[in-house]
Amino acid sequence: MNNTFDFQRFGMLLKKDFRSTIKQYGTSILVFILLPILMMAISLALHRPHNWGPELRVMLMGFFLAGVMSIAPSKIFHNVNRGNAGIYFATLPASKLEKYMSMMIICLIIVPILYLVGAVAVDMLLSLSPRYGFDCWLWESNPIWEGLLASTSEAKELGLQHWNMGTMVHFAVISYISTALFFMLTNTYYKKNKWVMSILTLIALNFIVTLIEIPFMGDVSTFVKNIFQNDINKIDVLSIWMQIIDWVFNIGIAVWLYFRLKKITY
Numbered sequence: 173m174n175n176t177f178d179f180q181r182f183g184m185l186l187k188k189d190f191r192s193t194i195k196q197y198g199t200s201i202l203v204f205i206l207l208p209i210l211m212m213a214i215s216l217a218l219h220r221p222h223n224w225g226p227e228l229r230v231m232l233m234g235f236f237l238a239g240v241m242s243i244a245p246s247k248i249f250h251n252v253n254r255g256n257a258g259i260y261f262a263t264l265p266a267s268k269l270e271k272y273m274s275m276m277i278i279c280l281i282i283v284p285i286l287y288l289v290g291a292v293a294v295d296m297l298l299s300l301s302p303r304y305g306f307d308c309w310l311w312e313s314n315p316i317w318e319g320l321l322a323s324t325s326e327a328k329e330l331g332l333q334h335w336n337m338g339t340m341v342h343f344a345v346i347s348y349i350s351t352a353l354f355f356m357l358t359n360t361y362y363k364k365n366k367w368v369m370s371i372l373t374l375i376a377l378n379f380i381v382t383l384i385e386i387p388f389m390g391d392v393s394t395f396v397k398n399i400f401q402n403d404i405n406k407i408d409v410l411s412i413w414m415q416i417i418d419w420v421f422n423i424g425i426a427v428w429l430y431f432r433l434k435k436i437t438y
Contacts, residue, residue, distance in 0.1 A: 242352075268433060339415075343414075343415070
């Protein structure tokens, strides 16, 4: 089938992939969503303090979200490169572009939304029961949020225009997309133990990058120190360039993933 795009056909494929997500990965998402209740029950059973502050709950949500989205490709699209089992994916009545777009929407949008909606609902449920749950809402007196507001206010006082809350959220989104795309890409290469092998690959890559960076750390530290001392406004320029580089990196992985899916043979 040619790499064309038909909205009706794409809609049918997206519905099929969504049903597959619920069937193959719905239980795992639910487990991640309910983990705070289990952890709270264990704390109560052991008679340990269980009054978690909003900052800890946000950190746990972020950690569990990373787990949900990193496992998603290997659970939902596990047969994408598996010999005879992958023939079903190859023979779906949709173009390669449509399959690629559906995979992107499921892994980058649908799965995180399913988890976050459930996680926030569970947090609110636990907040309604101060005796056995939390004594404040997730958005109340959150040191993480207050710290971000304080840092952006300080940056504004220093004359920085680009370094603000939007910039921080932007970096968080870029980092999330990079991680999701990485696991989607490795899912098309590894045929067994996909998630474990992807984690090991990520660790190895981080180790290699660290080794490469070590000789330059002193120069980078001096460079950043000079910026703060001599021309702090350059931080705005540095921030913009970092975002551009990150987006180029993400686009590169996304393009790599598309051609990888296009070239897979069975």
